[in-house]
Amino acid sequence: MTDEPRLSARELLDRLDATLSLRTRIRAVAALLAGLAGGVFVTSLWWSEPGPLPGRTHLSFALFTVFCLAWACYGGWLLTRRVPLxxxxxxxxxxxxxxxxxxxxxxxxxxxxxxxxxxxxxxxxxxxxxxxxxxxxxxxxxxxxxxxxxxxxxxxxxxx
The missing domain is CATH 1.10.287 (Helix Hairpins)
Known part of the structure; x- marks a missing residue:
């Protein structure tokens, strides 16, 4: 037996490195950049379409833009986490x-x-x-x- 104090589960969790692993950071940056780039691309296509578009087309462009922004938000959220997830x-x-x-x-x-x-x-x-x-x-x-x-x-x- 050693005289070292035993750490509780909470203390072990608190001692975990607060930074994300390299792999997780790369995934987060990729999601953020791909989401932003996709959002810019889809939005620019949407705005540059000539003539009036049908309602279904507007809805599709809007949904694709929302998906891209969701990935960008996910990447940003993941990069700002400083706790075990x-x-x-x-x-x-x-x-x-x-x-x-x-x-x-x-x-x-x-x-x-x-x-x-x-x-x-x-x-x-x-x-x-x-x-x-x-x-x-x-x-x-x-x-x-x-x-x-x-x-x-x-x-x-x-x-x-």
Missing amino acids: FATEQVVAAWIALVASLVTAGIAAVAAAHSGTGRWAALATGGLFVVAALALTVRAHRRRAALLRRMRELTQRERS
């Missing part, structure tokens, strides 16, 4: 991806139905993206739940 960032990213893929698949399906061509290709591609995003969402929730469960176990052990 317990995989919260993965849950947030997975939900952004799921919502964006669902809406994009819907827009593609409606556009294909109105044009009368490529309906099945749009549905298959959109469905593939939705399934992938759903799988990532489930995985992120499970990982977060496992980390929180482990933290509770450590905290309960400490109290015993």
Whole structure:
């Protein structure tokens, strides 16, 4: 036995490095830059379209702009965190991806139905993206739940 004091689970968490890992910082910067660049690109396309656009087109441009800004906000949020996130960032990213893929698949399906061509290709591609995003969402929730469960176990052990 050593005479060193035992650290509680909370003290261990408090001692964790408050900075993000290099990998997480790179992902955050990539999300921020891609979101901003995508937002600028989509908005400039929207504003530069000649003539009056149908309402569905305005809605599609607006939704794509919102998705880009959501990724930019996610990147900025992640870069400003100075606490252990317990995989919260993965849950947030997975939900952004799921919502964006669902809406994009819907827009593609409606556009294909109105044009009368490529309906099945749009549905298959959109469905593939939705399934992938759903799988990532489930995985992120499970990982977060496992980390929180482990933290509770450590905290309960400490109290015993």
